Amino acid sequence: MDLSIEPNLHSLITSSTHKWIFVGGKGGVGKTTSSCSIAIQMALAQPQKQYLLISTDPAHNLSDAFGEKFGKDARKVTGMNNLSCMEIDPSAALKDMNDMAVSRSNANGGSGESDGLSNLLQGGGLAELTGSIPGIDEALSFMEVMKHIRNQEKGEGESYDTVIFDTAPTGHTLRFLQLPNTLSKLLEKFGEITGNFGPMLNSLAGTGNIDITGKLNQLKENVELIKSQFTNPDLTTFVCVCISEFLSLYETERLIQELISYDMDVNSIIVNQLLFAEHDLEHNCKRCQARWKMQKKYLDQIDELYEDFHVIKMPLCAGEIRGLDNLRKFSKFLDKEYDPSKDGEVIYELEEKN
Amino acid sequence: MSELSESEKRKILRERRQQKFRAGGASSRLNKITGQIPNSQLSTESSLDTTEANEHTKGLSNDEDVYQIIDSPEGNEQSTKEMDELIASISKPPSSKIIPPKSRDFSPTPELSETPGTVDPFSMLKAMQGDAEGNGSSPFDLFKAMQGGGQTEPGESPFGKDPVDEEMVNYHKYVVNKLKAYSILFKWLFFILPYVYVVIKSETLPFELPNWLVNPSNFFTIFVAFEIVATSIYYQKLQTFESDNNIDTLQHNNKIAKLASFIPNEGLPIRNVRDKVFMALHYWDVLSMFITDICFVLILMGVFTYI
Numbered sequence: 001m002d003l004s005i006e007p008n009l010h011s012l013i014t015s016s017t018h019k020w021i022f023v024g025g026k027g028g029v030g031k032t033t034s035s036c037s038i039a040i041q042m043a044l045a046q047p048q049k050q051y052l053l054i055s056t057d058p059a060h061n062l063s064d065a066f067g068e069k070f071g072k073d074a075r076k077v078t079g080m081n082n083l084s085c086m087e088i089d090p091s092a093a094l095k096d097m098n099d100m101a102v103s104r105s106n107a108n109g110g111s112g113e114s115d116g117l118s119n120l121l122q123g124g125g126l127a128e129l130t131g132s133i134p135g136i137d138e139a140l141s142f143m144e145v146m147k148h149i150r151n152q153e154k155g156e157g158e159s160y161d162t163v164i165f166d167t168a169p170t171g172h173t174l175r176f177l178q179l180p181n182t183l184s185k186l187l188e189k190f191g192e193i194t195g196n197f198g199p200m201l202n203s204l205a206g207t208g209n210i211d212i213t214g215k216l217n218q219l220k221e222n223v224e225l226i227k228s229q230f231t232n233p234d235l236t237t238f239v240c241v242c243i244s245e246f247l248s249l250y251e252t253e254r255l256i257q258e259l260i261s262y263d264m265d266v267n268s269i270i271v272n273q274l275l276f277a278e279h280d281l282e283h284n285c286k287r288c289q290a291r292w293k294m295q296k297k298y299l300d301q302i303d304e305l306y307e308d309f310h311v312i313k314m315p316l317c318a319g320e321i322r323g324l325d326n327l328r329k330f331s332k333f334l335d336k337e338y339d340p341s342k343d344g345e346v347i348y349e350l351e352e353k354n
Numbered sequence: 355m356s357e358l359s360e361s362e363k364r365k366i367l368r369e370r371r372q373q374k375f376r377a378g379g380a381s382s383r384l385n386k387i388t389g390q391i392p393n394s395q396l397s398t399e400s401s402l403d404t405t406e407a408n409e410h411t412k413g414l415s416n417d418e419d420v421y422q423i424i425d426s427p428e429g430n431e432q433s434t435k436e437m438d439e440l441i442a443s444i445s446k447p448p449s450s451k452i453i454p455p456k457s458r459d460f461s462p463t464p465e466l467s468e469t470p471g472t473v474d475p476f477s478m479l480k481a482m483q484g485d486a487e488g489n490g491s492s493p494f495d496l497f498k499a500m501q502g503g504g505q506t507e508p509g510e511s512p513f514g515k516d517p518v519d520e521e522m523v524n525y526h527k528y529v530v531n532k533l534k535a536y537s538i539l540f541k542w543l544f545f546i547l548p549y550v551y552v553v554i555k556s557e558t559l560p561f562e563l564p565n566w567l568v569n570p571s572n573f574f575t576i577f578v579a580f581e582i583v584a585t586s587i588y589y590q591k592l593q594t595f596e597s598d599n600n601i602d603t604l605q606h607n608n609k610i611a612k613l614a615s616f617i618p619n620e621g622l623p624i625r626n627v628r629d630k631v632f633m634a635l636h637y638w639d640v641l642s643m644f645i646t647d648i649c650f651v652l653i654l655m656g657v658f659t660y661i
Binding site: 003005011015017233234246249250253254256257258260261265267297298301305308309 | 360361363364365366367368370371372374375380383384386387388390391396400401402
């Protein structure tokens with residue numbers, strides 16, 4: 001029986017079951033680079049499948065990472081037929097909702113300028129009001145997930161085999177992942193209320209065209225479906241990204257513990273920005289040696305604490321990893337681990353391309 | 355043994371990982387990390403360490419022992435044995451899963467020394483704001499609060515956990531009720547009952563008592579004097595309990611006081627309405643005890659007159 005754990009993401013990259021992959025960690029550790037790399041490697045390994053990379057971080061970096069503009073609608077990455085990207089933009093989504101409300105108000109015979117509500121909406125009032133609600137980014141990301149599930153069920157729009165989330169720093173992400181639980185409980189309570197007052201609520205809805213109970217039940221079903229999918233290790237996994245430093249390691253451990261408490265699968269840790277200074281004698285410096293010594297101390301601890309995890313050690317490159325070509329080169333170390341004695345030149349190749 | 359599928363291998367490894375986080379392992383892992391830095395102020399309390407896990411680790415004297423279990427070859431052997439059992443029952447769903455704690459653990463009878471102090475509004479604000487960078491423990495604290503899915507316990511504020519521990523309030527209520535019951539019992543049995551009896555039945559007594567004591571015209575003076583002394587002792591004792599438990603009895607036991615706490619002190623035609631209501635409630639509390647005793651006296655008088 002082989003239970004050995006490879007220090008790479010080969011099993012995830014070639015996985016035929018995973019539908020949702022979350023990539024997260026502390027701010028500034030290389031989440032976007034890692035999520036782009038995973039997405040690219042998966043798309044390359046299984047060209048028959050469609051992949052979607054979604055950024056749920058309010059401070060989007062996907063466009064910068066690929067060097068092309070992505071928006072709130074999924075768009076294919078230039079040079080890759082089976083990988084699309086999108087950046088969830090709360091303000092744009094809220095503006096759309098605001099515009100829809102305005103057009104609906106006008107269609108219902110809103111009395112133009114004299115209508116107070118219409119006036120408020122015309123100025124983007126709804127977007128302004130809701131934009132400041134805490135957790136709105138997470139809620140919109142969650143809506144996006146629900147939309148994709150609905151599309152897959154109905155066969156409408158573009159459907160994707162795997163969705164990779166480039167998440168916001170830890171706090172935001174945990175809020176997002178907790179949403180199915182919170183919503184499920186909330187809807188359960190709503191269900192009890194609508195069970196008693198359903199007909200009354202429906203009649204209050206006005207025309208009777210809106211079936212509130214039905215809509216709530218449908219929403220609840222969707223939320224339950226997401227909840228069950230997020231806790232199924234065959235369908236969902238979380239890839240933690242960190243750097244070999246004290247605070248990052250501490251936060252990674254806390255993140256993993258929180259994820260386990262949500263019953264979510266987490267089995268991979270990408271350790272970014274490693275210097276491997278002893279293999280780089282040509283460009284060696286005192287500061288690099290000292291820094292590498294410190295990194296090694298935490299690496300030893302990571303190896304000890306996470307012996308049952310896929311720990312992927314990624315090198316710090318000389319330049320920024322931007323553009324599809326650079327990302328492709330860098331991402332191959334997720335599939336086959338980086339060997340500092342053999343793969344050292346890649347670090348400087350990336351610099352030359354920049 | 356037949357080759358394991360990727361899914362089965364994943365399941366076994368997942369179980370093996372979870373085992374290491376169970377039974378106090380989560381906190382000791384955090385301890386291990388923070389141990390790298392001298393004087394680290396980061397919290398090592400883990401949300402995974404449930405009561406169940408605490409029971410499992412009962413008997414372990416300190417974290418060192420937990421490390422030994424995790425790191426020792428015996429621990430690994432045990433883990434391997436459990437793994438073999440798991441593989442044997444691979445088709446079965448996992449028998450256990452880690453349950454996130456809903457709240458902090460409190461002992462059934464709280465220690466007076468563990469009473470919570472006043473709430474630090476800055477720490478509450480910090481927890482409510484959430485940290486975009488996820489630094490520190492505030493996002494996790496926020497999540498702990500969200501674990502209930504917005505459900506609140508009776509008596510708990512819908513905006514978060516009540517600053518005063520509910521368990522402690524209940525304990526305080528119990529202590530105050532006990533004090534009240536004992537003081538009434540003491541007053542009625544050891545003063546009012548014999549005193550009313552000697553006043554009403556002074557002629558039938560086999561022994562002589564001072565005239566000022568048995569004279570009915572002095573009854574009200576003596577009774578009121580006793581009431582003042584008894585009430586003073588009662589409030590003295592109550593204040594001791596309040597300061598020990600750090601709980602204001604009136605604010606937690608009285609519904610009117612709870613409602614009055616919502617009244618702003620400024621901006622109304624009458625200033626300090628809230629304080630005035632509290633003062634009135636205090637007076638009413640004293641008066642109600644006095645009225646109760648008077649009622650008891652009247653009943654006794656009636657009973658003794660007809661005996």
